[in-house]
Amino acid sequence: MARNKHPEETVNLILDVAFRLFMKKGYERTSIQDIIDHLGGLSKGAIYHHFKSKEDILIAVTDRMTADSNKLLASIRDRTDLGGKEKLKLLFAASLNDPVQNDLFTAAPDFNNNPRLVFSILHETIKDTAPNYILPIIRQGIADGSIQTDYPEQLAELILLAANVWMNPMIFDSTEEETFRKFALLGQMLKSFGLDILDESMSERIQELTAIYQRNK
Amino acid sequence: MARNKHPEETVNLILDVAFRLFMKKGYERTSIQDIIDHLGGLSKGAIYHHFKSKEDILIAVTDRMTADSNKLLASIRDRTDLGGKEKLKLLFAASLNDPVQNDLFTAAPDFNNNPRLVFSILHETIKDTAPNYILPIIRQGIADGSIQTDYPEQLAELILLAANVWMNPMIFDSTEEETFRKFALLGQMLKSFGLDILDESMSERIQELTAIYQRNK
DNA sequence: TAATTCATACCGGACGACGGTATGTATTTG
């Protein structure tokens, strides 16, 4: 393979291929050789020139996955025209309606046999998304009176764990019906914290995503 | 190593060693050779005589871990002298006060770098414990009027996910303070579902367990 | 403009460790 004048293209190619394979076959069952075979001529040396290990590729892949999502979260978090509760609601809606969700659910990653991926999501959710994106919003909500809780950090974690992990139909292979019921219960729980932020259109949307996943898995 | 007249002892030895290593180093970073080295003379042949794969050992290890716990859950689930809500409360108390928890938290498994273990817990919680142990109790509670919900399956999952995974200080390396606050928020959430089943003594107990973990990790 | 230097993209084989298997042997069991 000829030397690429724009090495970032090579990096992106490797990440594209690795992403697809990790999602389809799982991290542990994807070998470096598998990746090479889908690289169209590039070699093992190329991979280890750009990444220091297989684990390093996984980290880059998940980083790229969440980068866009985090940008969306940050843009809502940093708005100055909304109260805390409004931001939370918008955040749910915007995340669900993000068109890239369609791509992800169409890809239908096999999380059921993907300990590494699930672990990454879990870890990222608790250690990054909750404290850096949800917590500031909740704090704002406390300040402006739209959210009441004595445990903002924990509320951020619990909400995200339920919404990001438990509600994710790809992780626990939920049917449309189950997703609907999970969403309803999540709504009740949020309401009990004074957060009446889920609505019918969101429920329909997540059922739609579930259906996409079930069709393509 | 001489042939053992009681092969179950060999099986248990293998499981003991594997358990300790999986907890300390994580599943993926524990090699078959590591296990052999701690077996006191036994060889690879012995392991592969009793287990068909490394994964198989992990399954046996986790099965043994949850067997006792499940026995406790079943004994409460099957009592006929208690209402649904009372059973739930007793279940929380009994699980926390089980002395084997001290051993586990003293062992201080490194879940932070243990995707397989965390995944196993997550999977077992949702696919086994929730439907087989919690759900029947919730159904009973609905029947006897002590629990109200339209989504018993989902409530069982959500409660257990929060209590078993989120609240587990070993998984997210919580401090005593964080554990206390998580427990308080969990209590609020349960109360919102009409389940005022957490009390001060449980809070103290889980803080005690957290302290044990933090000392030994 | 041509020659030189140097960093970097990439190649491809070697290596050790890994999980797993085939086969042999001693001991127990029925």
Added chain:
DNA sequence: CAAATACATACCGTCGTCCGGTATGAATTA
């Protein structure tokens, strides 16, 4: 005593990683 079982040993293919080497291009110098 024969079959089944408990283990040992030698070995296999694959894996992730490393590393010496080459090709290419950009910057520097002449």
